[in-house]
Amino acid sequence: MIELDGVSRLFDGVPAVEGMSLRIERGEICVIVGTSGCGKSTTLKLLNRLLACSSGTIRIDGQDIAELDAERLRRRMGYAIQHTGLFPHWTVARNIGVVPRLLEWPAPRIEARVRELLELFGLPYASFADKFPSQLSGGQAQRVGVARALAGDPEILLMDEPFGALDPITRESLQNELLRIQARIHKTIVFVTHDLDEALKLASRIVVMDRGRIVQHDTPSRLLEQPANAFVENLFGQGERGLKRASLQRVGACMLPLQGAAPAVSVGAEDSLRQALSLMLWHRTGELCVRDAEGRALGVLPIGAVLQGPRA
Amino acid sequence: MRSPHAASNRVVLSLVALAVALLLLGDFASVQANRIAPGRGLGLFVALGPAWALAVLGALLTLAGLALRPSPARYRGMLALILLLLIQLPASLGWFIQLHIGADQPQARAGLASGCWSLLFLSLLLLIEVRQRVPAPWWWLGPGGLLLVTALLIQGGELAALALLREYASRSAAFWQALRGHLGLVGGTLGCSLLLGLALTGLIIRLPRLQRPVFGVLNFFQTIPSLALFGLLLAPLSYLAAHSPLLQSLNVRGIGWAPALLALVAYSLLPVVRNSCVALQEVAEEVLESARGMGMSRWQLFSQVRLPLALPVILEGLRITSIQAIGLTAVAALIGANGFGSFIFQGLGQGAMDLVLLGALPTIALALLADALFSGLARYFQPGGRR
Incomplete structure (x- = not known):
């Protein structure tokens, strides 16, 4: 659990972060969003003390981080950044092993950990361990960057726009991978992005920042439904809000029991309502058949059910 | 067609x-x-x-x-x-x-x-x-x-x-002595300029406002012709040697190895300091940030990240320095420094071109060897170059 209590940070007397109080629960993905220069990256660097607080305290599991040794603190936290910051003179395996090495793990344990992480990110050890960062594609390099952040088995993972420089398709597959891996490892993740769809997709809760202050801290659906002010409403795309909310809702939660013949066009139960709507528009139909991953028909999704949203 | x-x-x-x-x-x-x-x-x-x-x-x-x-x-x-x-x-x-x-x-x-x-x-x-x-x-x-x-x-x-x-x-003994003298002077120059150069680099990195004055002075040295610099050092060194028994015991005089070494180091500092500074300053910011974010100490950051990444460019500075020093050591024969230059100048004086060659060919060979050595080292330490 991370607690920020009245945290401010000034640069030459100008506040970048001001009076920030926030509680991030263990195991959640907290995404900080906002326009450039709103203080979201600064907040992240305050958490691992790459920057010091000008005032206020940050506590992790009740302990004031200002009292801890900064380097040890950082080794307990994973850190992944936009341009990966992989060490160009080291192989992938050595890059991932940085923190375990700093923690003075025995060599066999480091190797086993590197192997495990590479497999977790779908990068076969045999073909990737000895590559240099310059030999990786953007998506592979970023996977290695995140694997490196996880290597020391940290309780907390800090991610500063880690997928920002990737093309949309790679970005989406890495987002899915992050969610898949998080479902297994349950880390506390603080994730900074300016991509609102990414925020809505990944977050347990979203912190919206503007000019160094928290504007709203809420779950994705509540942010869409009850924006705190015009800034948040604007940020989450006014006219597009309905579609954005639909992309958070799963077809499986809205479908009705199947009666009679299954409709011709099918949608996956795990797909979003947004995808379902798109299919309806494309095929000019008001009814979809809902199927599971194996293709079994589970139910039916009429357009009325889409408009109604998930049933409680 | x-x-x-x-x-x-x-x-x-x-x-x-x-x-x-x-x-x-x-x-x-x-x-x-x-x-x-x-x-x-x-x-x-x-x-x-x-x-x-x-x-x-x-x-x-x-x-x-x-x-x-x-x-x-x-x-x-x-x-x-x-x-x-x-x-x-x-x-x-x-x-x-x-x-x-x-x-x-x-x-x-x-x-x-x-x-x-x-x-x-x-x-x-x-x-x-x-x-x-x-x-x-x-x-x-x-x-x-x-x-x-x-x-x-x-x-x-x-x-x-x-x-x-x-x-x-007819002068094989003198030849090997010249080789020793030449290598000694070049090696001494490399060692001194490396120590002094890295110290200056550290100073510049800590205090960036020193960068302009330091480079100004080093550039100034570079503009003085080598013979003039040897001449300029003659008077102060003679004076110092005459008043210091310690320097006398080290055989420091207005001519000989001491002014040669001083002048060679003065010339060598610019390539060493410039390359080291550029190399250390140009390490990508995100690499340094992630190294700090991983929890590396200042020393670990320097020895494991900054230095290895800068090493090829620093070695390039040493390559330039060594080739320059090998050539200038030959000129330093004019002020009595031991080296292959003495054959060249004797040969020129006697109109014996073969004696000139006896001094010039090994000088060229040394320069080529130094070039190959430092280029090879730089390639070896290139990021991703070690397999």
């Missing part, structure tokens, strides 16, 4: 034409009855006899013939011919000595003339040109064979009458 592939190689053609012209118009080698007698230049046909001379010319003309319509196979043939030309060169000198200098002439000496030198350099240029055209990992057999045959012939005494070797034979 001619494919573009078949276009003639004009570089090879011009080099061959130049080689043939210089071989036919100039002297190939010369004979001196003794060290002070004027040399008598001999053309290719007289020097090597018609058979050998025709073989050399024939090889060159075949080369030109192949270059008219080159193909990969023909390029390999050209490469083989160039290797032969290189390897036969020391043998042709041995043959020349046998033909023209009898055993009854212990004072006579053979000199290399323009034809011999131009054949050597043009063959090397041809090697460079042809090597780019066709992959042939055995190209080094040419220069390697040249050195090996030369060494074997020297060992067997076949080339003993060569003026260069006669000069060496």
Whole structure:
């Protein structure tokens, strides 16, 4: 659990972060969003003390981080950044092993950990361990960057726009991978992005920042439904809000029991309502058949059910 | 129809034409009855006899013939011919000595003339040109064979009458002493400028506002001609030495190794400091940020990230410095520093070109070796270069 209590940070007397109080629960993905220069990256660097607080305290599991040794603190936290910051003179395996090495793990344990992480990110050890960062594609390099952040088995993972420089398709597959891996490892993740769809997709809760202050801290659906002010409403795309909310809702939660013949066009139960709507528009139909991953028909999704949203 | 592939190689053609012209118009080698007698230049046909001379010319003309319509196979043939030309060169000198200098002439000496030198350099240029055209990992057999045959012939005494070797034979002790002196001065320069240069670099990185004044001073040193700098150091060093028994005991005087070392270090600092500064400052910000974010200490950050990433560029600075120091050490012979320069200046004074060569050739060889050494090291430490 991370607690920020009245945290401010000034640069030459100008506040970048001001009076920030926030509680991030263990195991959640907290995404900080906002326009450039709103203080979201600064907040992240305050958490691992790459920057010091000008005032206020940050506590992790009740302990004031200002009292801890900064380097040890950082080794307990994973850190992944936009341009990966992989060490160009080291192989992938050595890059991932940085923190375990700093923690003075025995060599066999480091190797086993590197192997495990590479497999977790779908990068076969045999073909990737000895590559240099310059030999990786953007998506592979970023996977290695995140694997490196996880290597020391940290309780907390800090991610500063880690997928920002990737093309949309790679970005989406890495987002899915992050969610898949998080479902297994349950880390506390603080994730900074300016991509609102990414925020809505990944977050347990979203912190919206503007000019160094928290504007709203809420779950994705509540942010869409009850924006705190015009800034948040604007940020989450006014006219597009309905579609954005639909992309958070799963077809499986809205479908009705199947009666009679299954409709011709099918949608996956795990797909979003947004995808379902798109299919309806494309095929000019008001009814979809809902199927599971194996293709079994589970139910039916009429357009009325889409408009109604998930049933409680 | 001619494919573009078949276009003639004009570089090879011009080099061959130049080689043939210089071989036919100039002297190939010369004979001196003794060290002070004027040399008598001999053309290719007289020097090597018609058979050998025709073989050399024939090889060159075949080369030109192949270059008219080159193909990969023909390029390999050209490469083989160039290797032969290189390897036969020391043998042709041995043959020349046998033909023209009898055993009854212990004072006579053979000199290399323009034809011999131009054949050597043009063959090397041809090697460079042809090597780019066709992959042939055995190209080094040419220069390697040249050195090996030369060494074997020297060992067997076949080339003993060569003026260069006669000069060496009469001062072999001085030669090795000059080598030691030269290497000592260059090594001392490298060591001092590395220590001082890295200290200055550290200072600049800590206090960036010192960057301009430090580079200003180092640039200023670089603009002083070397002889002037040696001269400028003469007075203060003599004065200091006269008033300090400690300096006297170290043999520090206005001339000799001390001013030479000081001047060489002054020249060496600019490349060392400039390259080290640029290299250390240019390490990507995100790499440093992630290193700090991983929890590296300042020392770990420097020794594991900054330094290894900067090392190739720092080594490049040392490469420039070492080559520059090897050349300047030769000039420092003028103020009494021991090195190959003393042969060069003695030879110039006596009008003995072979003595000049005895000083110049090893200086060039040292510079080439230093270049190869530091380039190799820089490649070895290139990020991702170690496999």
